[in-house]
Amino acid sequence: MAASGASSGLAKWASELAKGVHGYWANGRWTPLAISARRRAKIRKETLLSGGEWTYDAERKEMKTFLKGHKVDRLAEQKRAKTVELMEKMPQMLAEMKKRRLERTLKAKTEK
Known part of the structure:
Protein backbone atom coordinates (compact mmCIF):
# COMPACT_ATOMS: atom_id res chain seq x y z
CA MET A 1 0.00 0.00 0.00
CA SER A 50 9.46 0.72 -2.28
CA GLY A 51 12.71 0.28 -4.24
CA GLY A 52 12.40 3.42 -6.32
CA GLU A 53 15.21 5.83 -7.14
CA TRP A 54 15.41 9.31 -5.59
CA THR A 55 17.33 11.77 -7.76
CA TYR A 56 16.25 14.98 -6.07
CA ASP A 57 18.89 15.19 -3.29
CA ALA A 58 21.45 18.00 -3.27
CA GLU A 59 25.01 17.20 -4.29
CA ARG A 60 27.33 16.32 -1.41
CA LYS A 61 30.12 18.77 -0.72
CA GLU A 62 33.70 17.60 -0.33
CA MET A 63 34.70 17.00 3.27
CA LYS A 64 37.23 19.31 4.88
CA THR A 65 40.58 17.60 5.27
CA PHE A 66 42.13 19.90 7.86
CA LEU A 67 41.60 19.76 11.59
CA LYS A 68 40.28 22.65 13.57
CA GLY A 69 42.54 24.38 16.04
CA HIS A 70 44.94 27.25 16.39
CA LYS A 71 47.10 28.07 13.40
CA VAL A 72 50.20 28.42 15.60
CA ASP A 73 49.77 24.81 16.74
CA ARG A 74 49.43 23.52 13.18
CA LEU A 75 52.47 25.41 11.90
CA ALA A 76 54.79 24.83 14.90
CA GLU A 77 56.12 21.52 13.61
CA GLN A 78 56.82 22.96 10.15
CA LYS A 79 58.71 25.88 11.71
CA ARG A 80 60.82 23.53 13.84
CA ALA A 81 61.70 21.43 10.78
CA LYS A 82 62.70 24.54 8.81
CA THR A 83 64.85 25.76 11.71
CA VAL A 84 66.72 22.44 11.83
CA GLU A 85 67.29 22.60 8.07
CA LEU A 86 68.60 26.16 8.26
CA MET A 87 70.88 25.33 11.19
CA GLU A 88 72.48 22.59 9.09
CA LYS A 89 73.18 25.17 6.35
CA MET A 90 74.45 27.78 8.84
CA PRO A 91 78.26 27.16 8.51
CA GLN A 92 78.03 27.45 4.71
CA MET A 93 75.91 30.60 4.96
CA LEU A 94 78.39 32.21 7.39
CA ALA A 95 81.31 31.35 5.12
CA GLU A 96 79.55 32.94 2.13
CA MET A 97 78.73 36.05 4.16
CA LYS A 98 82.36 36.42 5.30
CA LYS A 99 83.51 35.97 1.72
CA ARG A 100 81.12 38.68 0.45
CA ARG A 101 82.19 41.04 3.22
CA LEU A 102 85.87 40.47 2.44
CA GLU A 103 85.26 41.10 -1.28
CA ARG A 104 83.38 44.29 -0.46
CA THR A 105 86.15 45.61 1.77
CA LEU A 106 88.83 44.76 -0.82
CA LYS A 107 86.78 46.50 -3.49
CA ALA A 108 86.43 49.58 -1.29
CA LYS A 109 90.21 49.68 -0.67
CA THR A 110 91.03 49.35 -4.38
CA GLU A 111 88.66 52.21 -5.29
CA LYS A 112 90.37 54.64 -2.91
Whole structure:
Protein backbone atom coordinates (compact mmCIF):
# COMPACT_ATOMS: atom_id res chain seq x y z
CA MET A 1 0.00 0.00 0.00
CA ALA A 2 2.89 2.35 0.74
CA ALA A 3 4.34 1.66 -2.69
CA SER A 4 1.26 2.92 -4.46
CA GLY A 5 1.14 6.01 -2.22
CA ALA A 6 4.78 6.72 -2.90
CA SER A 7 4.44 6.53 -6.64
CA SER A 8 1.34 8.69 -6.67
CA GLY A 9 2.95 11.23 -4.29
CA LEU A 10 6.10 11.30 -6.36
CA ALA A 11 4.14 11.60 -9.62
CA LYS A 12 2.09 14.44 -8.17
CA TRP A 13 5.12 16.45 -6.97
CA ALA A 14 7.77 15.40 -9.53
CA SER A 15 7.64 18.68 -11.45
CA GLU A 16 7.99 20.69 -8.23
CA LEU A 17 10.86 18.54 -6.92
CA ALA A 18 12.70 18.89 -10.24
CA LYS A 19 12.96 22.66 -9.73
CA GLY A 20 15.43 22.28 -6.87
CA VAL A 21 16.06 20.56 -3.59
CA HIS A 22 14.99 23.39 -1.29
CA GLY A 23 13.77 26.01 -3.73
CA TYR A 24 14.71 27.88 -6.88
CA TRP A 25 15.32 31.34 -8.33
CA ALA A 26 12.42 32.71 -10.35
CA ASN A 27 12.14 36.26 -11.72
CA GLY A 28 15.10 37.44 -9.67
CA ARG A 29 13.88 36.19 -6.30
CA TRP A 30 14.16 33.03 -4.25
CA THR A 31 11.05 30.86 -4.31
CA PRO A 32 10.72 27.98 -1.86
CA LEU A 33 9.16 24.74 -3.03
CA ALA A 34 5.39 24.42 -2.84
CA ILE A 35 5.88 21.12 -1.00
CA SER A 36 6.87 21.18 2.66
CA ALA A 37 10.11 19.61 3.84
CA ARG A 38 8.18 17.13 5.97
CA ARG A 39 6.07 15.97 3.01
CA ARG A 40 9.17 15.84 0.78
CA ALA A 41 10.97 13.67 3.36
CA LYS A 42 7.94 11.38 3.64
CA ILE A 43 7.69 10.93 -0.15
CA ARG A 44 11.46 10.31 -0.31
CA LYS A 45 11.29 7.67 2.41
CA GLU A 46 8.32 5.90 0.81
CA THR A 47 9.99 5.96 -2.62
CA LEU A 48 13.24 4.48 -1.29
CA LEU A 49 11.44 1.82 0.76
CA SER A 50 9.46 0.72 -2.28
CA GLY A 51 12.71 0.28 -4.24
CA GLY A 52 12.40 3.42 -6.32
CA GLU A 53 15.21 5.83 -7.14
CA TRP A 54 15.41 9.31 -5.59
CA THR A 55 17.33 11.77 -7.76
CA TYR A 56 16.25 14.98 -6.07
CA ASP A 57 18.89 15.19 -3.29
CA ALA A 58 21.45 18.00 -3.27
CA GLU A 59 25.01 17.20 -4.29
CA ARG A 60 27.33 16.32 -1.41
CA LYS A 61 30.12 18.77 -0.72
CA GLU A 62 33.70 17.60 -0.33
CA MET A 63 34.70 17.00 3.27
CA LYS A 64 37.23 19.31 4.88
CA THR A 65 40.58 17.60 5.27
CA PHE A 66 42.13 19.90 7.86
CA LEU A 67 41.60 19.76 11.59
CA LYS A 68 40.28 22.65 13.57
CA GLY A 69 42.54 24.38 16.04
CA HIS A 70 44.94 27.25 16.39
CA LYS A 71 47.10 28.07 13.40
CA VAL A 72 50.20 28.42 15.60
CA ASP A 73 49.77 24.81 16.74
CA ARG A 74 49.43 23.52 13.18
CA LEU A 75 52.47 25.41 11.90
CA ALA A 76 54.79 24.83 14.90
CA GLU A 77 56.12 21.52 13.61
CA GLN A 78 56.82 22.96 10.15
CA LYS A 79 58.71 25.88 11.71
CA ARG A 80 60.82 23.53 13.84
CA ALA A 81 61.70 21.43 10.78
CA LYS A 82 62.70 24.54 8.81
CA THR A 83 64.85 25.76 11.71
CA VAL A 84 66.72 22.44 11.83
CA GLU A 85 67.29 22.60 8.07
CA LEU A 86 68.60 26.16 8.26
CA MET A 87 70.88 25.33 11.19
CA GLU A 88 72.48 22.59 9.09
CA LYS A 89 73.18 25.17 6.35
CA MET A 90 74.45 27.78 8.84
CA PRO A 91 78.26 27.16 8.51
CA GLN A 92 78.03 27.45 4.71
CA MET A 93 75.91 30.60 4.96
CA LEU A 94 78.39 32.21 7.39
CA ALA A 95 81.31 31.35 5.12
CA GLU A 96 79.55 32.94 2.13
CA MET A 97 78.73 36.05 4.16
CA LYS A 98 82.36 36.42 5.30
CA LYS A 99 83.51 35.97 1.72
CA ARG A 100 81.12 38.68 0.45
CA ARG A 101 82.19 41.04 3.22
CA LEU A 102 85.87 40.47 2.44
CA GLU A 103 85.26 41.10 -1.28
CA ARG A 104 83.38 44.29 -0.46
CA THR A 105 86.15 45.61 1.77
CA LEU A 106 88.83 44.76 -0.82
CA LYS A 107 86.78 46.50 -3.49
CA ALA A 108 86.43 49.58 -1.29
CA LYS A 109 90.21 49.68 -0.67
CA THR A 110 91.03 49.35 -4.38
CA GLU A 111 88.66 52.21 -5.29
CA LYS A 112 90.37 54.64 -2.91
